[in-house]
Amino acid sequence: MITTIIIAAIIAFLIGGAATWYVFNSLTTSRSKKMLKEAQKEAEAIKKDKLLEVKEKFISLKADLEQQVSARNSKLQSQEARLKQQEMSINQRQSEFAKRRNELDAVRENLNSQLEMVEKKKQDLDKIHKMEIERLEALSGLSAEEAKERLSQSLKEEAQTAASAYINEVMEEAKMTANKEAKKIVVQSIQRVATETAIENAITVFPIDSDEIKGRIIGREGRNIRALEAATGIEIIVDDTPEAIILSGFDPVRREITRLALHQLIQDGRIHPARIEEVVNKVRKQVEEEIIETGKRTTIDLGIHGLHPDLIRMIGRMKYRSSYGQNLLQHSRETANLCAIMASELGLNTKKAKRAGLLHDIGKVPDDEPELPHAILGMKMAEKYKEKPDICNAIGAHHDETEMTSLLAPIVQVCDAISGARPGARREIVEAYIKRLNDLEQLALSYPGVMKTYAIQAGRELRVIVGADRITDVETENLSNEIAKKIQDEMTYPGQVKITVIRETRAVAFAK
Numbered sequence: 001m002i003t004t005i006i007i008a009a010i011i012a013f014l015i016g017g018a019a020t021w022y023v024f025n026s027l028t029t030s031r032s033k034k035m036l037k038e039a040q041k042e043a044e045a046i047k048k049d050k051l052l053e054v055k056e057k058f059i060s061l062k063a064d065l066e067q068q069v070s071a072r073n074s075k076l077q078s079q080e081a082r083l084k085q086q087e088m089s090i091n092q093r094q095s096e097f098a099k100r101r102n103e104l105d106a107v108r109e110n111l112n113s114q115l116e117m118v119e120k121k122k123q124d125l126d127k128i129h130k131m132e133i134e135r136l137e138a139l140s141g142l143s144a145e146e147a148k149e150r151l152s153q154s155l156k157e158e159a160q161t162a163a164s165a166y167i168n169e170v171m172e173e174a175k176m177t178a179n180k181e182a183k184k185i186v187v188q189s190i191q192r193v194a195t196e197t198a199i200e201n202a203i204t205v206f207p208i209d210s211d212e213i214k215g216r217i218i219g220r221e222g223r224n225i226r227a228l229e230a231a232t233g234i235e236i237i238v239d240d241t242p243e244a245i246i247l248s249g250f251d252p253v254r255r256e257i258t259r260l261a262l263h264q265l266i267q268d269g270r271i272h273p274a275r276i277e278e279v280v281n282k283v284r285k286q287v288e289e290e291i292i293e294t295g296k297r298t299t300i301d302l303g304i305h306g307l308h309p310d311l312i313r314m315i316g317r318m319k320y321r322s323s324y325g326q327n328l329l330q331h332s333r334e335t336a337n338l339c340a341i342m343a344s345e346l347g348l349n350t351k352k353a354k355r356a357g358l359l360h361d362i363g364k365v366p367d368d369e370p371e372l373p374h375a376i377l378g379m380k381m382a383e384k385y386k387e388k389p390d391i392c393n394a395i396g397a398h399h400d401e402t403e404m405t406s407l408l409a410p411i412v413q414v415c416d417a418i419s420g421a422r423p424g425a426r427r428e429i430v431e432a433y434i435k436r437l438n439d440l441e442q443l444a445l446s447y448p449g450v451m452k453t454y455a456i457q458a459g460r461e462l463r464v465i466v467g468a469d470r471i472t473d474v475e476t477e478n479l480s481n482e483i484a485k486k487i488q489d490e491m492t493y494p495g496q497v498k499i500t501v502i503r504e505t506r507a508v509a510f511a512k
Contacts, residue, residue: 204247204255206262214238216271227273231280232258252320257283291316302336304355308385317365331419332358338415348407356394356412375399444483461498468505476501
């Protein structure tokens with residue numbers, strides 16, 4: 001009984017489980033089908049969206065490609081039109097060239113015919129001339145060579161007599177008027193150019209804090225300024241120039257002594273004749289010591305030994321002397337270094353070359369002022385202080401005022417010119433400098449085809465801009481040579497001027 005019940009229960013449980021599984025399976029199958037349908041609908045929607053996106057991208061890419069193709073086509077069309085235009089111009093030039101060649105051929109034929117006629121007439125004239133000479137020889141009884149010799153001899157004697165008389169007359173007149181004319185030329189030259197030179201090289205501007213100090217420097221009834229001028233030998237100009245006093249004198253060392261003495265007097269505050277004399281003497285000793293120290297330091301820096309003390313002092317005095325605005329000591333040091341380099345390249349004694357270069361302008365700073373050119377004076381001073389003969393000759397010959405007897409002389413002459421011609425070495429008056437730049441630019445602008453000109457590097461280079469449609473590349477070379485030749489013939493300038501002619505073609509396009 002119990003077993004039957006258990007079996008029945010098991011059968012019932014199995015039947016219930018089977019029914020439950022059937023119900024669950026049927027539910028799951030219906031839900032899956034529903035989800036599958038929904039997934040298919042979503043996939044269709046996504047597919048449609050992606051197809052739309054692909055179509056839009058395809059359309060945009062197609063539009064970009066069409067735009068690029070049209071741009072390239074337009075560019076090709078413009079290039080084709082330009083090429084056609086160039087071809088037309090080339091054909092036109094060829095036709096013109098052929099026409100000119102035909103004209104030249106006709107002219108050449110005409111010239112050849114004319115030359116033949118001239119040659120024929122020349123032969124006829126030679127025959128007539130020969131016949132006339134034979135006739136004259138028969139009449140005179142002399143040959144042509146003998147007659148020519150007699151005639152030339154008589155003409156030569158007459159010319160010599162007339163020339164000697166004319167030379168004597170000219171020399172007598174020159175002796176009478178040469179001195180007068182020379183003085184006149186010198187005076188005119190001084191009047192025209194000495195003003196700027198004197199202003200640059202003969203004054204020193206001394207700045208002051210206020211114009212009240214001017215009264216103290218002048219002193220009661222001008223006693224202080226008179227004492228200062230008497231002690232220094234420099235003229236002191238106190239005028240309406242604001243906050244400045246002008247020291248005027250040709251001796252740069254005295255101007256420097258005056259400047260330092262004024263500086264000490266103003267700082268000290270005690271300005272009276274006795275104090276002025278004391279300070280000037282003190283400053284003069286200081287400047288003298290500084291001159292000697294400068295000379296010694298210069299010789300040590302350049303490695304030059306054994307110079308006479310007076311020569312060392314004169315080297316120091318160069319510090320206060322200028323030549324055409326260039327400091328004389330710096331110029332001499334430059335020349336000495338250049339001489340040493342050039343001598344080493346030539347296998348000569350570098351120490352001698354450097355010594356000669358340093359001393360070559362020593363004649364510009366003598367203690368007295370003899371009436372001799374500075375090169376000759378420097379040579380005599382070097383001989384006085386027992387310098388070697390080749391060094392003395394190099395000093396005296398660097399301006400061709402005596403004959404060169406050693407290789408040092410041309411080296412010193414060349415290095416002196418190099419140092420003086422270095423860009424920026426010597427000052428120019430501003431007006432003259434600006435005028436030279438303007439003249440350079442205007443000279444280049446006078447040529448046809450030149451559009452713009454620029455003088456650069458302190459007038460050492462001239463850049464010329466020409467029109468690409470008016471001048472060819474070959475013509476630019478000819479233009480640069482012509483401008484250079486004209487500058488050489490018509491202008492005066494230091495060193496050299498580089499002429500650069502620029503021709504360029506620019507093509508501009510805009511992307512829209």
